[in-house]
Amino acid sequence: MNLSVVLTAVLGLAALAYHFGRRRAFAVVSGRVRDLHSLPSYYGMHTALWCGVPALIVMSLWLAFEPSIMTNLVVERLPEAMRHVPESQLNLVINDIRNAVNGTMTGNDPAIREAADYYLQLRTVSHAAMAVVLFALCAAGGSWAWKRIAPDFRARNRVEKSMSVLLILCSMVAVFTTIGIVLSVLFESLRFFQQIPLTDFLFGLEWSPQTAMRADQVGASGAFGMIPLLTGTLLVSGIAMLVAVPLGLMSALYLSEYAPSRVRTFGKPLLEVLAGIPTVVYGFFAAITVAPFLRDLGASVGLQVASESALAAGAVMGIMIIPFVSSLSDDVINAVPQAMRDGSYALGATKSETIKNVVLPAALPGIVGSVLLAISRAIGETMIVVMAAGLSAKLTANPLEAVTTVTVQIVTLLVGDQEFDSPKTLAAFALGLVLFLITLVLNIIALHVVRKYREQYE
Amino acid sequence: MNNATSPKGIYAIAPERRLGGAAHTALVQRRKAAEKRFRYYGLGALVVSLMFLVLLFASIIAKGWTAFEQTYLRLDVDFATDVLVPDGDRSEQALSSANYPALVKNAIWAAFPDVTSRGEKRQLQDLVSSGASFELRNIVMNDPSVIGTQRSVWVPATAFVDSLIKGQMDRSLPESERKLSDLQISWVDHLLSNGHIEKRFNTMLFTDGDSRDPELAGIGGAIMGSLYTMLVTLLLSFPIGVAAAIYLEEFAPRNRWTDLIEVNINNLAAVPSIVYGLLGLAVFINFLGLPRSSPLVGGLVLTLMTLPVVIIASRAALTSVPPSIREAALGMGASKMQTITHHVLPLAMPGMLTGAIIGMARALGETAPLLMIGMVAFIVDVPKSLTDPATALPVQIYLWASSPERAFVERTSAAILVLLAFMVLMNALAVVLRKRFERRW
């Protein structure tokens, strides 16, 4: 039976349960709603919950475990020759069977065809069985709750209790996401470090995963030293911050301290527009407009500028981060109490003297926090560098050369054909782990600093 | 401000340093200059930042606006029976696989009867896009009665002809450096002079899927892919985000556990998007076995990414509802849940929706995580369900941006303009919502 039909049927049964529950609530007090503990609709909802929720839970469990159980059954029926092979090859066979089942690939191997047919057959049986179980659960749960309806039954409390359980589950999604991120990158990274020693990865000065592919065939391992990637990332982010911090900070100072209100009402949102532009657009701008411009400019003054220079990527990334720095600094600057400024003005200080000597020192922790957040964003930024920075992992501090970054390598390693056990693919997860840890530390420090700063003036 | 007015009998300051003294006056000049300079630095920073914005838009509009037009050729096509149905089989299957390219060739050759050499004939047929035969097939499939008749049909020209007509090809270049030969240019000029070439609004850009041929490549597939992805994201992130915000703001006790959730959410909002892509690849595709490249997985990943934004915005909306409303409802004997669903939530809803729309706008422009889960494949078909392989608008931009042809640059810019238009629309909607329901307590 089709899954969506089953799902619709379960939901339909729940709706029916609501109707009957509500009717019975009216009936048990012969229409005098005042005698009920809760409103009739709560009795309906209670019945519907008992009808639907257990069934839905069983359904998701069933679907979660179904594929692995069925795959085992199918594998057991495979011909001996196909079954007794190394695990990685067996995985390929299973993959072929899955593809044949989904109809995305019509394999020519009759054994696989047969296995796929068997799989489909099993699935039909399994779904039919599931439907029967689910409907039975609906009926049992619904009728049990229906029987319990009585005037002094506290339906509302129970419904609200289950609603708050739902709310708690939703708020846990954030926690699960973090756990998921940590586990997924950590798990694959550990597999990577089984093949490549951790110290080689952390302190190696050479990065060339492509040769690793070739070297693999002759039994040698490639170079997976992440230092060149890290320096490349730092170079690009550094250039970005050199652009973003002065421009963002000065814009924020101008807007909050000097600008007439009309300039402020237009200037601020316009600046925010820069933050709303998708990064892929910046990447395109960097690759098509800025990089050729810088190359030609360099050529005209006799400088050799690579067509995928760190400068182009960094500068455009800086532009993207300007509003980030400016809006965070704006908040921070506005949090400096007016009394502090007044104290300086009353001594005969000019505006700029007040800003430089009083406002900025007072706002410094907050500004540092926002710059840290901006750095974390620059390090994690992907599209601009993918499109405008190069792939060559060079250990250089020259902004006119092409460098590569951690994010560029993650994308390069994972886009396109991949085998899941090669160090090349797993390396992407190790890089992901490094990226996650760096940004996490930066974020935690920055958020802590900013919070402490806010508390100071609240 | 002479010496007489400066305080007597107090700390002795050298006369030239007192207010109005020579040294002091000079200093005042310097301070005023410094003040002016600082102000100009600030103004300069703002102007430079905004100039980048203008430059960005200007460069993209300048590159992209031409893509909204496409050059069409008029062909007098002879739907010859012997070419289309050589064996008399007029079944749908036979018609759909008939030799339409031959029709196109014959038609363009017929337009220049004096071209006879084989090489020149090939050059001639290179003027017409390979999409022309699809066009003819559509005509025949819609109305098989055209077989055996003649009809003039407007078909797309190739990207090279298109760029020649749009003036993007430099005629003064030596022939070997041009994509069109002198002969081809003379034919195009001839067609132009007798009105057989025309620029029209490029509807294919909005309806078609991707293609290797620039003139046939459209963002229709990418728009549908983005739409499905956003649908999943909206349907999941909004209810979950609102529910989480309600719990954290209204029910959660203040303890270490909720502190942890709070820190967690703030951190998640700052995790690089590509890390979410890794999560999606490892969990949704490799662990749960959901279909690769599908809008479903894309939507799930973007949901996780958008969730912190929605939760933070929703919490802010909930805090802005004054406690007096809650107290009033509780005072009437409403349960806490009733108070929230009947009173607090409706008041906070506009703020929550605004937050959700802004989060969705961000998700719409997100590219990196989608690359990770394989939405980067070359997909010609427009996706028809949540599990079909699909690409998304920003990913399409990324794909086209890496193609060197001038025609793809133009289309990339056009796709960017469409993407930006969507984002402007969403943000405008958020602004309108905020303005309309803004309430001051």
Place this chain on the structure above:
Amino acid sequence: MNQPNTLTRIEDPAMAEIQPQQAQPTFSATEPAPEGHRTVGKITVDNPKMSARDVNVYYGEKHAIKHVELDIGTNEVIALIGPSGCGKSTFLRTLNRMNDTIDICRVTGNISLDGQDIYDRRLDVVQLRARVGMVFQKPNPFPKSIFDNVAYGPKIHGMTSSRAELEDLVRWSLEKAGLWHEVKDRLEQPGTGLSGGQQQRLCIARAIAVSPEVILMDEPCSALDPIATAKIEELIDELRENYSIVIVTHSMQQAARVSQRTAYFHLGDLIEVGETEQIFTNPEHKLTEGYITGRFG
């Protein structure tokens, strides 16, 4: 000078006691003085440091100060008193143009310092504030060291030519503010770490370090405890030797203790000015009397 129609109404003192509201219908605590009110008492002094003539302040639409005329004498302490929101702080802030920092605020009329109009376009507001210093209601030391707090003003005005001179000036100012002995061993510690009273004296030291001629004090003691308040009051009395001081205060006792002249403001009007002793013992205007005797405030 008096508004006869208001005073003649109260003929029977008993009735005034029973129904004070009805007894003075035009002058209540919540209504402004009638249009065209003129200040009671002598607004001028023999050698004025500053003088205000026909000063009006508007906050957007709101007319916050109405036709105020007042002289501030050299080396005198003048106290501005009146109920909350009467405009005394606003008037104080017009004297060194601190109102300029508020966008919607507009000032008309004429205020002069040593005969020079301080609202003159050519006048540099920065120089004005160096001559007319200000101490605020809440102590607002900069988030810097104690030394830097005091040295800040002299530094920006280039008042000293060497580090030794600057140190000398800082020490002098702190001594003058009576703070030196309490902080001399911790000049490098942040000014925000001092107690409230010490912070306020630090702010006074900061103000006098630039050798102002007039010091404006906006309720300088309202955030302080009685002992700290007593110290500040003592200080104000000493500072009178060298400066003209304008102090806004809520406390009538404080006004009586520290000032030579007192001005009473009521809802934007300057009702009465006079020698402090006369104002507190024998006020001429009914409103002043009402405030002094605690009938409203």
